[in-house]
Amino acid sequence: MVSERAASGEDSLIARYFKPLATDAGAFGLDDDAAALQVRSGEEIVVTTDAIVEGVHFLKDDPPDTVARKALRVNLSDLAAKGAATAGFVMTLALRGVDDSWLAAFARALGEDARAFGCPLLGGDTVSTPGPLTVSITAFGRVPAGKMVHRSGARPGDRVLVTGTIGDAALGLEILKGGRIGHAFVDDHPGRDALVARYRVPEPRNALALVVRDYASAAIDISDGLAGDLTKLCAASGVSALIDLPSVPTSAPAAKLLSQGATTIETLASGGDDYEILCTVAEARSEALAAAAQRAGVALTSIGTVIAGFQAPRFLDGEGSEIVLKRLSYSHF
């Protein structure tokens, strides 16, 4: 539309930076008004959309390559949790202006991730904004028809599992904001950097997607914090859960902060931006799931059990006493 798509502006910007990413035949080299997503017989398309806003979901000083990766990966994480194989994505980039070195680094990293995750750029829109840089991505995945994994399938007796480690990104954000926990890492730059990297560049568990599809009774990606997202999964399934907090997997730097009393497991369990998969599995299938996860190379840890009931999930300490989390997750609105 006027003011954003004319030959001299957006078209050349797209040609320069994003056309090289449009390797899929259905992208038509970004030369058309739309893309075509080919679908095999018996498949359906899983669609997810997530935007990141400068100053809200990433920081003004975050490097362009991390912004690109985060924008794509928060969407890839949803596809993984739904058991979908990656198929492609479209992107809307709202920019204040054209900064060539920023765009070049952004596009290069986006292209690397698109290749690494098998999720090609199919199309997009660049618009001018007087506001913060915003990257809005809609990503597509493939599943056999009816096989998308839902939040709503958890049943009493199922095990509750999470991939990777929990709470690192929330700690990384606290460090970037100059929080006190940064002091614990004055002599441990790798520990500090690992937590910051977990905030800036999530590691979506797409390697586990087909395992989730084949074994999980329910799944959700953890974006708002383990506690908050588990609460949503339980609500959607009409169940509750008992979580053994000491079982919640933590990274080495997070464990160091816990041992120093600089953070608490409650903080980690209610922090956000993990982009790990939280899933449930029938007890009878949990061994087979563990073996499949190991083959996929993704750490998967059992942290509790689904129980009957409609109350919020409960979190127990090492002695089996309930710990009441002060907040489940954070909301900006």
Next chain:
Amino acid sequence: MVSERAASGEDSLIARYFKPLATDAGAFGLDDDAAALQVRSGEEIVVTTDAIVEGVHFLKDDPPDTVARKALRVNLSDLAAKGAATAGFVMTLALRGVDDSWLAAFARALGEDARAFGCPLLGGDTVSTPGPLTVSITAFGRVPAGKMVHRSGARPGDRVLVTGTIGDAALGLEILKGGRIGHAFVDDHPGRDALVARYRVPEPRNALALVVRDYASAAIDISDGLAGDLTKLCAASGVSALIDLPSVPTSAPAAKLLSQGATTIETLASGGDDYEILCTVAEARSEALAAAAQRAGVALTSIGTVIAGFQAPRFLDGEGSEIVLKRLSYSHF
């Protein structure tokens, strides 16, 4: 992710305003991380994405219902031009805060358009932004595999046609911005309102989508102005065109301004936001196309001819003299 998707904020906002719109089974009531788009055998999915930004693509004072309709319709227009039947859409809404009366009116109009155009809401994301309100929509259409209409299929000898009337939205924007042409309508409020409405709420030609699919050799939706978008279509097809400017269809209020010398046909042909379809058709099929368009109830006007060559399209006045357009379309970057 943190700061935007927690139960107390975004979830309740979505439940209140957007869940009633999620009537398609594949939307799962907006209660999951993703939607599922069912695909029939032999179909492929056409994907298009367009965002509108307050102060750039719509004005701060535009009513919420017109913002909703414009956000969806600029995407529907792309689907129509590609010959695709509407299938659904996802939306990312970047808001500064929650204004209930604004959101209620926005959601109501969005739901009305979704029903009217058979394009249900499948999913979305609401994010907080300190910047301008931005609505980013990705819309899906269906075509038999390989049948999407491209920009690149125009051949010398084809006729060039446009739907509806050209230039109204650009005039409407000029009026809203307090331009001098507003004076022509001091005693003609219906004329003024008609032009403003064309800017605020495009009329996408989805009623013609299957006709375009079955007859057009190439098509594009006119978002940046007839001249600019025709130039893109010709470039993609490796052809040129001769356009008879007096044949370009104009509305009654636009014709009134032309007759008063208050605007020029060049201005109309290079204005933006028309959201009409520009298409080409083989001469031998043009009568059948005209008949099909009439059955579909969409005005379709022949305005010129595709010719061989690589130069930009040429615009001729009533005497056959070339008129050089000062600008083809407008770019913000």
